[in-house]
Amino acid sequence: MKYPIGIQTFEKIREDGYVYVDKTALVYQLATTGAVYFLSRPRRFGKSLLVSTLEAYYSGRKELFEGLALAELEKDWYQYPIFKIDFNGDVFARQGVLEAKIETYVSKWEVAYGKNPLDLTVGDRFKGVLERAYQQTGRRAVVLVDEYDKPILDALDTPQEAANRETLKGFYSTFKGADASLQFVLLTGVTKFSQVSVFSGFNQPKDISMDRRFDTLCGITQQEMEHYFAEPITALAERYQCSAGEMKDMLKKQYDGYHFSDALIGVYNPFSLLNAFDQTRIFDYWYATGTPTYLEKLLKHNHEQINELTGKYYAPAMFVDYKADVEKPLPMIYQSGYLTIKDYDMRRNAYLLDFPNNEVRQGFLAMIANDYLKPKDGNISSWVIDALILLEDGETAEFRDSLTAFLSSIAYDSHDSLGTPEATEKYFQYTFYLILRLIGESNCRLINEKPQAIGRVDCIIELKDYVYIFEFKLDGSADEALRQIEEKNYAKPYLTDKRKVICIGVNFSSRTRTVEEWKEKTGR
Numbered sequence: 240m241k242y243p244i245g246i247q248t249f250e251k252i253r254e255d256g257y258v259y260v261d262k263t264a265l266v267y268q269l270a271t272t273g274a275v276y277f278l279s280r281p282r283r284f285g286k287s288l289l290v291s292t293l294e295a296y297y298s299g300r301k302e303l304f305e306g307l308a309l310a311e312l313e314k315d316w317y318q319y320p321i322f323k324i325d326f327n328g329d330v331f332a333r334q335g336v337l338e339a340k341i342e343t344y345v346s347k348w349e350v351a352y353g354k355n356p357l358d359l360t361v362g363d364r365f366k367g368v369l370e371r372a373y374q375q376t377g378r379r380a381v382v383l384v385d386e387y388d389k390p391i392l393d394a395l396d397t398p399q400e401a402a403n404r405e406t407l408k409g410f411y412s413t414f415k416g417a418d419a420s421l422q423f424v425l426l427t428g429v430t431k432f433s434q435v436s437v438f439s440g441f442n443q444p445k446d447i448s449m450d451r452r453f454d455t456l457c458g459i460t461q462q463e464m465e466h467y468f469a470e471p472i473t474a475l476a477e478r479y480q481c482s483a484g485e486m487k488d489m490l491k492k493q494y495d496g497y498h499f500s501d502a503l504i505g506v507y508n509p510f511s512l513l514n515a516f517d518q519t520r521i522f523d524y525w526y527a528t529g530t531p532t533y534l535e536k537l538l539k540h541n542h543e544q545i546n547e548l549t550g551k552y553y554a555p556a557m558f559v560d561y562k563a564d565v566e567k568p569l570p571m572i573y574q575s576g577y578l579t580i581k582d583y584d585m586r587r588n589a590y591l592l593d594f595p596n597n598e599v600r601q602g603f604l605a606m607i608a609n610d611y612l613k614p615k616d617g618n619i620s621s622w623v624i625d626a627l628i629l630l631e632d633g634e635t636a637e638f639r640d641s642l643t644a645f646l647s648s649i650a651y652d653s654h655d656s657l658g659t660p661e662a663t664e665k666y667f668q669y670t671f672y673l674i675l676r677l678i679g680e681s682n683c684r685l686i687n688e689k690p691q692a693i694g695r696v697d698c699i700i701e702l703k704d705y706v707y708i709f710e711f712k713l714d715g716s717a718d719e720a721l722r723q724i725e726e727k728n729y730a731k732p733y734l735t736d737k738r739k740v741i742c743i744g745v746n747f748s749s750r751t752r753t754v755e756e757w758k759e760k761t762g763r
Contacts, residue, residue, distance in 0.1 A: 240470060242517040244510075247287035249295045253303045260463050260509075263309030265456050266292055269447075275414070275424040277444035278456070279431050280499075281576025283510035283525060285457040286427040287327065290385045293425060297321055297381045319422055320372035322348060324384045331390035337403050341410055348372075362413045369417040379422035382414070388428035392533040429531075430574045431559065449559065451500035458497060458506035464490070471516035478519050493521055496595035497576070501583040508576075511598060525576075526602030534575055537568040538607070545607055546672040549578065552589040577603050601677065608673040612649050623677045630678070631702055635741060639757045646670075646753035663749045667713055675700070675709075696729040706738050712746045717756035720744030725760075 243257040252259050269276065270293070280286050295303050299318035304310045324344055331337045338361075345364050352371040358364045369380045390407060394400040414424060426444060447453045465472070465487070476486035490512065497506040514524040548569055558573045572578050573592060577599055582591035594600035601620075608619045622645050629638040675698050698709040708729050710720040721744030724730065733740045741761055748755040 240468075240516075242513045243288075244513050244517060247291060249288060249291040250300070250303060252288075258467060259307075260459055260467055261307050262289070262456060263292065263296075263304060263307045264312065265453060266296060267309045267312045269293075269425075269453065269456070270296065270423060273445050274421065275444045277426045277428075277431065277446045277448070278453070279428055279446075279448040279574055280457045281497075281508075281574070282429060282531065283508075283528065284576070285509050287325075287385050289457060290323070290325075290383045290425065290427060293381070293383055293423075294321055294323055297423065317378060319378045319381045320352075320376050321381045321383065322369070322372075324382070324387075326384075326386045326389040329389075331393040331403055332397060332399055334399060334402065337390045337406050341406070360409065362409045365410065366413045366417045369413070369420045373420040380417075380420055381422050382424045384424075384426040386428055387411075387426040388430050392430065392531070395533040396536045430571060449500050449555075451502040451504075454498070454500040454502060454504055455506055457509070459509050459512055460507070461491070461495065461505055464507060464512065468512075468516055471519070474519055475515065475521070479521075489521060490515065491596075493597050494525075496579060496581075498580040498595075501580075501585070501590070503580065503583060508596075508598070523598045523602050526598055530603075530606055531575060534568075534571060534577070537571050538610075544669050544672075545604070546669060546676075548572070549593050550591070552582075552584060552587070552591050554589055558590070558592065604673055604677050608677060611673065612670065614645065614648050619674075619677065623674070626674075627678050630700060630705065630707065633705055633739065633741075635707075635743065635759055639754060642674075643754040645674075646747075647751075649752070663713065667711070667747055667749075671698070671711060696724070696727075699729075702738075704738055706733050706736060706740045708740065708742045710742075710744050712744070714749050715746050717744040717746045717758040720746060721758050721760060 241255070241257045243252045243259070246252055246257060249259075251257070266289070278286065278289075296309065296313075297317075297319045298321060299316045301310070301313075301316045304313075322344075326340070329336060329340055331340075341361055345361055345368065348368040349364065352368050352375060354364070355367045358367045369382075372380050387407070390403040391400060394403050414421065424444065431446065431448065447456075459467075472483055472486055472490070475490075476483045479486060479489070481489070490507075491505075494507045494511045494515070495505050497508065498504065499506065508525050510528075511524040515521055553569070558570045558578075569578075569592075576595070578592045579595040580590050581593045583589075584591075594603065605620050605623075612619065614622070622641070626638060626641055626645075629635075629641060678700065696708060697711045698707075700707040700709070708724055710724050710729070712720045721742060724742045724744065730740050730742055739761065741759055743757065743759040745754060746756040747753065
């Protein structure tokens with residue numbers, strides 16, 4: 240089986256025998272039920288392949304669709320004039336780069352369809368090209384724009400951002416005047432900049448980013464994975480010495496979990512899944528490609544901690560439309576794929592947002608933790624692996640010592656903003672949120688601030704052989720923390736559990752900023 244990793248051309252995939260997950264029934268539905276669309280999806284989710292598939296379809300390349308759903312659906316294979324704009328591959332942070340890119344495209348099209356000397360602006364020239372293409376071919380034009388927002392993202396939070404936005408605004412306004420000459424328009428990207436006037440003067444595209452009819456247009460569903468990839472699933476299971484069913488569960492936890500509508504149909508990250516099959520190895524492939532620069536800029540500006548953003552219900556307006564406010568990064572984090580929809584409350588029209596899967600959770604939290612805590616060795620991930628092993632083996636004293644040493648290694652400038660008891664307490668709360676969420680990976684279950692009948696326990700970590708119930712205090716006492724676990728019966732839900740339950744009271748010192756006292760008790 241040949242995997243199309245790094246290949247985004249539909250023609251090459253079909254002609255060279257790469258595996259292709261058939262999305263053409265949805266492509267046909269898209270082409271026959273509307274005209275002007277916008278689709279937002281995270282990077283490396285198949286947007287460019289979708290654009291290439293539409294390009295082949297509107298080029299009348301019937302032979303490329305042989306054996307696919309669209310071959311049975313389409314009876315008339317017409318060839319349309321196609322105008323494809325790809326903003327991938329260029330960096331638009333410098334003055335003039337975007338203008339030069341657009342000029343290159345328009346000049347090329349003018350060679351093919353002629354030029355009107357009276358058209359002075361690049362927008363008017365593009366409009367003229369579209370009209371002449373329709374007149375000369377008898378077919379309306381198809382416009383495909385891949386990564387339309389990259390010129391803005393590259394220049395985010397710089398003086399060049401406003402200039403690029405205005406250039407795109409003038410260019411996209413073409414579509415309104417050329418409406419009669421257009422057959423189909425699709426713009427893809429990561430973000431929806433509806434609040435920054437990119438689409439002013441443009442016939443507003445139909446946003447299908449959360450349309451349940453097209454929520455699986457990019458990515459791979461559970462059914463598709465099992466249908467197309469039974470052989471590599473078996474190969475992975477053999478390498479990891481588990482059953483095919485257990486391997487499916489591992490893949491689901493690692494790469495599944497994206498939901499793009501209230502239908503809550505799970506979608507796998509295609510880049511990571513295909514790499515896992517190709518290399519016969521479960522690894523953080525998508526996250527390893529790097530956090531986008533624009534997101535790093537937003538996270539440095541924002542004052543909201545990730546535990547204040549995740550695991551909460553939001554109205555669509557709070558995360559669907561990008562607000563040009565670096566103090567509110569939620570929409571960008573969601574649209575970039577680091578958070579996704581996990582539940583939908585129809586009565587309140589509210590969506591629960593959280594990390595999609597283990598790959599994203601671990602990578603994103605590690606990045607934030609390294610930046611927030613600034614450990615002296617520069618990497619928190621190795622410590623987390625060692626800490627998890629200690630907990631799995633029931634070595635609580637060694638875990639205590641390791642935790643104490645790790646907290647002591649945090650650079651002092653991480654505490655510079657502390658000054659009040661409230662700030663200190665919030666710092667420790669966030670520190671342990673990051674540490675414990677990182678420990679809570681695929682082979683353990685982390686329950687943070689779990690509500691109980693008469694209280695809210697700080698943290699429960701469920702492992703194969705152990706259940707740890709933690710209660711934390713700041714400038715208090717470990718006895719007080721342990722007493723709270725007992726008085727509020729936090730261990731009661733585990734009375735019939737066969738695993739060993741260990742209750743741990745921990746007191747931290749705001750002066751030393753590490754573990755001051757630790758007491759534990761085994762029992763129910």
